[in-house]
Amino acid sequence: MKNNRKLAALILAAAMTVTTPYTAWGADAFSAGESFGDGTESIPGILTSMLDYGQVGKEYKVQLQADSDVRWSLASGSQLPPGLTLLQTGLLCGVPQKDGYFHFTVQADNNTGRAACDLDLTIIEAERPEERYRLTSENSQIDLGIYAEGQQINRDFSLQNTGTEALHVGKLPESRYFDLSYAYVDEDTEIPKGAYVTLKAELKKNLTAGKYEENLTFTTKEGASCQVTLKVILGASSEKEYDLTVDHPEICFTEDDFYDPEFRVEKYVSVRNSGKKETRISVDASGLKHFTVDGQSARNSEDFEEQDVQRLLKPGESLQFYVLPGEEYGIFDETFDFLADDGSRYPVHVTMNRERNPVEKKNLEITENDTADFPKLQWGYKTLPEAKTYTLKNVSDKDLDLTFNRSQGCSVTLSGNTRLAPGESTELRLLPQKGLAVGAHSFQVTVTARTAAGEKTTENLYSSFRVGARTYQGLTAPVEPVTGITNGVAKTAEAFHLPTQTVVYGAEVNGEKTTFPAGIIWDVDGCDYDPQNKEAQKFTVTGHLDLEDGENNTEMDTTLQIQVQVDAYQALNRPVFDLYWVKVITNYVRVSLRDFSNEAEGYELVTAATAEDLEKENYTAQMTVPAAQMAEGTVNLKYLPAGSHLLYCRAYRTVEGQPEYGPWSEGTAIEVKAVTPETPKIAKTQVKKCDVRLTLTNPQKVEGYDVVAARSEKEGEPVDYVKVQTRYSGDSSQLILKGLPAGTWYIGVHSYTYLSEDSTTKVLSKWAPLQKVTIKTEAASQAPTVKSVKTSGQGKTRNITVSFKLPKGATGTDWVLSKQVYKNDKGAYTGVGSYSYVVKNQTKSTITFEKVRPGTYYLTGHAYTKGYAKNFTRWSRIRRIVIK
Numbered sequence: 001m002k003n004n005r006k007l008a009a010l011i012l013a014a015a016m017t018v019t020t021p022y023t024a025w026g027a028d029a030f031s032a033g034e035s036f037g038d039g040t041e042s043i044p045g046i047l048t049s050m051l052d053y054g055q056v057g058k059e060y061k062v063q064l065q066a067d068s069d070v071r072w073s074l075a076s077g078s079q080l081p082p083g084l085t086l087l088q089t090g091l092l093c094g095v096p097q098k099d100g101y102f103h104f105t106v107q108a109d110n111n112t113g114r115a116a117c118d119l120d121l122t123i124i125e126a127e128r129p130e131e132r133y134r135l136t137s138e139n140s141q142i143d144l145g146i147y148a149e150g151q152q153i154n155r156d157f158s159l160q161n162t163g164t165e166a167l168h169v170g171k172l173p174e175s176r177y178f179d180l181s182y183a184y185v186d187e188d189t190e191i192p193k194g195a196y197v198t199l200k201a202e203l204k205k206n207l208t209a210g211k212y213e214e215n216l217t218f219t220t221k222e223g224a225s226c227q228v229t230l231k232v233i234l235g236a237s238s239e240k241e242y243d244l245t246v247d248h249p250e251i252c253f254t255e256d257d258f259y260d261p262e263f264r265v266e267k268y269v270s271v272r273n274s275g276k277k278e279t280r281i282s283v284d285a286s287g288l289k290h291f292t293v294d295g296q297s298a299r300n301s302e303d304f305e306e307q308d309v310q311r312l313l314k315p316g317e318s319l320q321f322y323v324l325p326g327e328e329y330g331i332f333d334e335t336f337d338f339l340a341d342d343g344s345r346y347p348v349h350v351t352m353n354r355e356r357n358p359v360e361k362k363n364l365e366i367t368e369n370d371t372a373d374f375p376k377l378q379w380g381y382k383t384l385p386e387a388k389t390y391t392l393k394n395v396s397d398k399d400l401d402l403t404f405n406r407s408q409g410c411s412v413t414l415s416g417n418t419r420l421a422p423g424e425s426t427e428l429r430l431l432p433q434k435g436l437a438v439g440a441h442s443f444q445v446t447v448t449a450r451t452a453a454g455e456k457t458t459e460n461l462y463s464s465f466r467v468g469a470r471t472y473q474g475l476t477a478p479v480e481p482v483t484g485i486t487n488g489v490a491k492t493a494e495a496f497h498l499p500t501q502t503v504v505y506g507a508e509v510n511g512e513k514t515t516f517p518a519g520i521i522w523d524v525d526g527c528d529y530d531p532q533n534k535e536a537q538k539f540t541v542t543g544h545l546d547l548e549d550g551e552n553n554t555e556m557d558t559t560l561q562i563q564v565q566v567d568a569y570q571a572l573n574r575p576v577f578d579l580y581w582v583k584v585i586t587n588y589v590r591v592s593l594r595d596f597s598n599e600a601e602g603y604e605l606v607t608a609a610t611a612e613d614l615e616k617e618n619y620t621a622q623m624t625v626p627a628a629q630m631a632e633g634t635v636n637l638k639y640l641p642a643g644s645h646l647l648y649c650r651a652y653r654t655v656e657g658q659p660e661y662g663p664w665s666e667g668t669a670i671e672v673k674a675v676t677p678e679t680p681k682i683a684k685t686q687v688k689k690c691d692v693r694l695t696l697t698n699p700q701k702v703e704g705y706d707v708v709a710a711r712s713e714k715e716g717e718p719v720d721y722v723k724v725q726t727r728y729s730g731d732s733s734q735l736i737l738k739g740l741p742a743g744t745w746y747i748g749v750h751s752y753t754y755l756s757e758d759s760t761t762k763v764l765s766k767w768a769p770l771q772k773v774t775i776k777t778e779a780a781s782q783a784p785t786v787k788s789v790k791t792s793g794q795g796k797t798r799n800i801t802v803s804f805k806l807p808k809g810a811t812g813t814d815w816v817l818s819k820q821v822y823k824n825d826k827g828a829y830t831g832v833g834s835y836s837y838v839v840k841n842q843t844k845s846t847i848t849f850e851k852v853r854p855g856t857y858y859l860t861g862h863a864y865t866k867g868y869a870k871n872f873t874r875w876s877r878i879r880r881i882v883i884k
Helices: 002-010 611-615 627-631
Strands: 060-063 071-074 082-085 090-094 102-110 114-124 136-138 141-147 154-161 179-184 196-203 210-219 225-234 242-245 249-251 267-273 283-286 293-296 318-325 329-340 346-356 364-368 388-395 400-406 410-414 425-432 441-448 454-470 484-485 502-511 512-523 536-545 557-566 582-585 590-592 593-594 602-608 617-628 636-637 643-655 658-661 668-672 681-688 691-696 704-710 712-714 715-717 722-725 734-739 743-754 762-764 771-775 785-794 799-806 812-818 821-823 829-832 835-842 847-854 853-864 870-872 879-883
Touching: 002 102, 002 704, 060 681, 071 082, 114 293, 141 154, 141 196, 154 225, 179 210, 242 346, 249 267, 364 441, 364 536, 400 410, 410 441, 425 454, 582 668, 590 643, 602 611, 602 636, 611 617, 611 643, 617 627, 617 636, 617 643, 617 668, 636 704, 681 743, 681 771, 691 743, 691 771, 704 715, 704 734, 712 743, 715 743, 785 879, 799 812, 799 853, 799 879, 835 847
Parallel strands: 114 400, 136 225, 141 225, 249 346, 484 557
Antiparallel strands: 060 090, 071 102, 082 090, 102 114, 136 154, 154 196, 179 196, 210 225, 242 267, 267 318, 283 329, 293 318, 329 346, 364 388, 388 425, 400 441, 410 425, 441 454, 502 512, 512 536, 536 557, 582 590, 590 636, 602 617, 602 643, 643 658, 643 668, 681 691, 691 734, 704 722, 704 743, 712 715, 743 762, 743 771, 785 799, 799 847, 812 835, 812 853, 821 829, 853 870, 853 879
């Protein structure tokens, strides 16, 4: 860390023992050191998770934070950066003496339990005064390593402009042992502030064995300079005649090494001749039973022959070997030796620890006693839910010391000690703290168990808790009075049309009030209304909010009052719409009344464009409804033109044979967007047998027509009708109803369009004038019955003659022969597939299939009665026919 580039890359963070638990927004609303409802203090929570960086030679002071009064200490085995001290009060202070990255564990104890937290602290180098021209190196000592005499050696290294002004590349220094050159730049090239320049050092040729070290000074045009020391060893690095250096004397195969079955699992060992004499390297693998040593380490390279272990290695030269496991699974600990020509041995230790079905070995076993989640509580909750409990058991043969780290917003206690003997258990209780903010809170408790030898086991417990905003904080708006109640109604909240719920304020979230619906219970019996009083009455009804448990944690007054106005008695008082049910659907409006007239025989519903049009009786739609029908629920005022309308209603009764009307209701604005299609006009109605044909004079460009037949009519519309045909296009001029039963019928037809291009909802026109018709002919209803089947003819084909009984009322039959038949689960024939031979429009009781090829066929037919179209019976019973 000797340059600004590294300083800019520093990450100043502290890591918890495990990943820092997530705390929901608003979770900092707990009280420090808050205790359980039973008065038991929680294991402390450490709040400090990051440390500011320090600097060598500069005073450092940080106060560690916990959520209760604690004694701070450094965990066993942890060390602070040189020059720093941790006091019991949690003050981390001192003057750092060394730069670097430092990791340590702090502990907080409050007598209930001990919490632990891993922290990282970065100490940067001492501050240097700024210089206009300054050149520095990442590493002033560059060791190129040990090589054989005559081996080609080169190394790149960098210099940085750490001054405040740009520099320019200067002349390279003279060197006795290295050929120096700039990479990518030339002399006089500018080096901007903070930029690097790369140099290449290549060992000169023909140097004899020995140690070479040289101090080189690099200078820019501006005079800024930097000294770098280069050193290298050629040949022997030992005073012994025979000596080997093994770079990896300890080899361990783990689960990670077996990541891909397609590749050979292997690890290499490099052996260098460190002695003064040439030597061959041999391997004594007699100590290996489950591993092998491959001496042809570069067998996949072009020069593997030069790597052959039989050749002499010059002083400084190296050779690589591969070590391979002989088995995929196992726990092995073995050793082999490298030997020099003088017999000296250099051991390599090889281990593997990979079980086929490894059993995780735990020191601490944790059992969750209840897997249910915490119940949701509302903001301002006064009582805590039942604690979640976990049993912590020492399943090792050693004493365990327990430490804990927990999320903010939760409390943790133990039923026993924080030191567990082998087989001993303790119970951990987890609860949310009081005063948490609205939202979801995720809790994590990290349990760490340590042995006296320093073995550590870490387990994480997770839970969550939600705080709702449904805590009553006042009404969002005053309760509106109710007016226009019909005199004489029952003394009930429903009759008064009192609201059953209202919207109230809940807790604040991020500075904004929330709302939620609350029910209302009204004390109607206590109000001053008298159903027998014919005069107008005005009175107050008292009630209260019907809140769920926990929705009034702040204990606010929930009493409500509402003013009610009952009109004086009128025989035909003004009706009132129930706006909840009034709704426009395509080109009609659904209507329902909240208040009815006392002595009404019926009601008149109208729409008008304006109130003035109402007075002038310029209605856009009109209908009358009997009082009994209106009281049943809803009625539909149909065929409204597109546009804006006002909906009105008034009651009427008959007095001395004349209608008497009450006042109009308040106008209710409605908007109709659907366009009503034009009503069809029927020019001619014709009957033929059991069919009816309607001829239209004005076929419209509509989507289609609905044609129905009804036994009766009412006010010009069909009643209890049967929809006979609907598949006519908009430009049809003739509509045919097929197969009507005998009797008198009222034929109705209307056109329709769709509400939109992608909608299947129809917009209907008015019914055309009903057409009264009489059907005298009953259509055939029975299928034909086959009497006999005969085969005749010679040669390659045959004739098949079928005799059958023609059903009553039938005017003809159609017959088919098929090679495909369908069956049900019981094997009975249910139908035939594609037809091989067809005979149609036969009016006699005998038909013939001509020129039928040999094979197996299935015969069936159906009869029809034809008026303007064929009205078919069901198919006859299927018969199997084999033609040879």
